[in-house]
Amino acid sequence: MFYQIRQYIKFLLKSTNQHGVHSPFVYDLVTTCFYDTSKYKDYHKIEDFKKRLKRTNHKINVTDLGAGSQKIKSRSRKVSDIIKHVCISNKNAKLLYRITNYFKPNSVLELGTSLGFATQSLSLGNPKSEITTIEGCPEISKYTKTNFDLQQLNNIKLITGNFDNEIEKLTSNKYDLIFFDGNHQKEATLNYFETLLQTAHNDSVFIFDDIYWSIGMTEAWNIIKEHPKVTATIDTFYWGIVFFRKEQKKEHFTIRV
Known part of the structure; x- marks a missing residue:
C-alpha cells in the first residue's frame, strides 16, 4: 500500500493532460476518448451490474492461480467482497468502455475474467466484437458465465483454465485489443506479453492493469515500455497502455484521466 501511495x-x-501531448494520434485519443464526458446509456448497465453484485452474498470457493488478492485471504469469498476489492472501479470500467467504443476492435482477448465487470464494458463498448476471456478459477467462471447469459452478452467466449496453457492455444490468432488483468506478477506478466506479442499487429492495443500493484509489476511495465516493437505507451497510473504503430515515434506519455 505504501509503495502505491509513493508511486x-x-x-x-510528472503527469499531464492533453496540453502536454504532441503526438496527433495520442492527442486525439486523450481528447476524444479519455476526456469524453458524454453520458452513454450503457453506463447505467455498468453501474447497475456492479450494484447488483455488491448486494450478492453468494459465496464462491476461489482458486487463485496468480498473485491473489492483497485484501482477501480466505478461499471462500462472498461475491460482494470480490467485487469490492478485486474488480476495477466504475471510473475505469467506463474508460474501458470508451476505449473499446473508440477503437472498435473486432477481436478482443482478456486475461482474468473474474466476475466479468471489465468484460461487460468491453462487450458493451463494441457489441460487434468477438471477445475471448480466460478465467483460472472454475467456480468464478461458472458463476460469471451465468451472468453473461442473463445480460445477453452474446459476443463473449469464456475459457476456464490456466493462462500459461490457454494462451499458447491462441497464438495463431490476431487481436486488436488485449486486456491483461490477471496474475499480477512480474515474470508472469512478461511471459504473457512475450507470448501474445505474436498476436499483435500495427494497430493493436495492449492494456496492462495495476502497473503499480507491486515493485515487480512496475519493473515489468518498464521492461515492456522499452521493447523494440513497442512504439508508444500511456501511463494512467492504474493502467499501462501499449501501442505498436510503426508510424508513431517511440514516446512515453503519463496522462491524468
Whole structure:
C-alpha cells in the first residue's frame, strides 16, 4: 500500500493532460476518448451490474492461480467482497468502455475474467466484437458465465483454465485489443506479453492493469515500455497502455484521466 501511495505521488508530479501531448494520434485519443464526458446509456448497465453484485452474498470457493488478492485471504469469498476489492472501479470500467467504443476492435482477448465487470464494458463498448476471456478459477467462471447469459452478452467466449496453457492455444490468432488483468506478477506478466506479442499487429492495443500493484509489476511495465516493437505507451497510473504503430515515434506519455 505504501509503495502505491509513493508511486501515485510521483505520478501526479510528472503527469499531464492533453496540453502536454504532441503526438496527433495520442492527442486525439486523450481528447476524444479519455476526456469524453458524454453520458452513454450503457453506463447505467455498468453501474447497475456492479450494484447488483455488491448486494450478492453468494459465496464462491476461489482458486487463485496468480498473485491473489492483497485484501482477501480466505478461499471462500462472498461475491460482494470480490467485487469490492478485486474488480476495477466504475471510473475505469467506463474508460474501458470508451476505449473499446473508440477503437472498435473486432477481436478482443482478456486475461482474468473474474466476475466479468471489465468484460461487460468491453462487450458493451463494441457489441460487434468477438471477445475471448480466460478465467483460472472454475467456480468464478461458472458463476460469471451465468451472468453473461442473463445480460445477453452474446459476443463473449469464456475459457476456464490456466493462462500459461490457454494462451499458447491462441497464438495463431490476431487481436486488436488485449486486456491483461490477471496474475499480477512480474515474470508472469512478461511471459504473457512475450507470448501474445505474436498476436499483435500495427494497430493493436495492449492494456496492462495495476502497473503499480507491486515493485515487480512496475519493473515489468518498464521492461515492456522499452521493447523494440513497442512504439508508444500511456501511463494512467492504474493502467499501462501499449501501442505498436510503426508510424508513431517511440514516446512515453503519463496522462491524468
